[in-house]
Amino acid sequence: MLVDFHNHIDLYQDYASVVSRCDNLGIYVLCVTTTPNSWNGTNKILSTSAKIKPALGFHPQLASSRIKELETFEKYLPMAKYIGEVGLDGTLENKKNLADQLKVFKHILYCVNAAGGRIMSIHSKQASQLVLDEIRNISCTPVLHWFSGDKYSLTTAIDMGCWFSVGPAMLRSKSGRERVSLMPKDKIITETDGPFAQNRNIPLYPWDINLTFEPLSQIWGTDIVETKSIIAENFRALLR
Numbered sequence: 001m002l003v004d005f006h007n008h009i010d011l012y013q014d015y016a017s018v019v020s021r022c023d024n025l026g027i028y029v030l031c032v033t034t035t036p037n038s039w040n041g042t043n044k045i046l047s048t049s050a051k052i053k054p055a056l057g058f059h060p061q062l063a064s065s066r067i068k069e070l071e072t073f074e075k076y077l078p079m080a081k082y083i084g085e086v087g088l089d090g091t092l093e094n095k096k097n098l099a100d101q102l103k104v105f106k107h108i109l110y111c112v113n114a115a116g117g118r119i120m121s122i123h124s125k126q127a128s129q130l131v132l133d134e135i136r137n138i139s140c141t142p143v144l145h146w147f148s149g150d151k152y153s154l155t156t157a158i159d160m161g162c163w164f165s166v167g168p169a170m171l172r173s174k175s176g177r178e179r180v181s182l183m184p185k186d187k188i189i190t191e192t193d194g195p196f197a198q199n200r201n202i203p204l205y206p207w208d209i210n211l212t213f214e215p216l217s218q219i220w221g222t223d224i225v226e227t228k229s230i231i232a233e234n235f236r237a238l239l240r
């Protein structure tokens with residue numbers, strides 16, 4: 001079983017062939033989106049797939065320019081089983097929009113909480129502590145995607161029971177592997193973040209999830225078969 005719990009399938013140039021190859025390979029994919037307005041189009045692309053699920057998203061890097069789409073987010077929320085990509089981005093280029101980002105994220109969390117909670121794929125680049133403070137009292141199942149926070153926020157996230165989605169790009173870096181080694185083995189799920197995340201300048205595809213098993217096995221001291229079964233069991237537990 002292959003699971004890519006954070007991929008932007010609709011953003012590949014050849015998305016139709018990516019969808020059909022995933023279907024043929026039987027890969028479970030969470031297709032996150034970046035704006036509420038893309039929800040309908042993404043659903044259409046995925047309408048024939050049994051294992052590729054859409055997530056209703058509002059990327060923090062677009063929060064400021066698309067703030068009017070919050071109404072659209074609210075409109076589609078009842079139909080959306082999964083939420084993502086949402087969150088906060090504190091990087092230099094995006095910091096200046098942090099007030100708008102917070103407005104959008106807080107409102108999304110308020111709505112999700114009122115709707116009884118959702119599984120959420122969350123971006124927290126250079127804003128991990130802020131994100132954790134916001135989600136702390138929200139009824140939801142947070143999956144921190146490509147978590148890059150410091151040890152203190154990692155410990156906080158673990159104590160809060162957060163899930164983590166980790167991919168080939170994160171596992172390539174020493175600091176990424178260090179973080180993964182500190183995360184509870186039963187709270188980890190695999191992702192690629194394709195087509196944004198790349199391997200040697202080529203976008204990662206959902207089947208590149210295969211690149212995660214060897215580094216995860218090294219970190220856990222498991223063999224590949226065991227590693228795959230841990231991820232499969234985690235995936236089932238996450239959806240329960």
Ligand code: MN
Nearest residue numbers: 006085193196
């Ligand atoms: Mn992403």
